[in-house]
Amino acid sequence: MTQTLRFNDLNVGDSLPNLAKPAISRLQLALFAGASGDHNPIHVDEEAAKAGGLPGCIAHGMLTMAFLGQLLTDVVPSHRIRSFSGRFTSMAFPGDSITCQGKVAAKTEEAGEKIVMLELAALNQKGEVLMAGTASLALD
């Protein structure tokens, strides 16, 4: 359920509650292929992944970004998000457990809105960063 963050309650350096996702399953990759419209076989077909020089199937990068999106929408309604970016730094594989983290990097006012800038990271179970990103939220 969405709880609502308030501008005045947040300070630079504060962390959002971590979002620990269950291990990525092959079923999840198949469902995400259909749901996301990304039908690249390297995510669901072991032979295609190996033919492409990969050790095996890899997760969709946009699945990791969707997890980071959930980190945001677990704490604010989606229309509060003004921008959201992520850089793909490492691959996720079936069986990996991803944890999403967010931290307040800055507080500003833009176009009459109170904006909280967040730094985001999605890490695997070994602590490797799979995606690093930012988001800006307009809060009351």
Added chain:
Amino acid sequence: MFDRAMIGKEYPTFTLDVEKGRIRQFAQAIGDDNPLWRDPEIAKSQGFPSIPAPPTFGFTLAMDANQPFLVLEDMAIDKRKSMHGEQIFTYHAPILAGDTITGRQKIVDMFDKKGGALQFIVTETRLSNQRGEAVADLRTVIVVRNG
């Protein structure tokens, strides 16, 4: 072919309907049980006229319209050598179930690093709804490995 003359090239407009069932399917696939993606009453209680799409759903619309591959095919780039390097969303208004979204992709930058070993293609796609209101801008960075 990595031709900087392609900077500024625009691709044909695409149009897609946003279906309630697809939003629910997307939420289910990512393991997000937030009722906002499923229940129109919850959506209304949070100020949305209908069920909104999750933050990265706009990229799914671009995928459905084959936009990322369009650029690679246009430049005759081997898909297996390309990676999605970075994705940036700027939001203007919610994308809602029942919307008809129109988008147009444009190549906005091309550059290389490491003496050409890595090439970068940057595209932007503005998504607008059936009232002509901008809902989101997608900025996509594609990385191509050479050799």
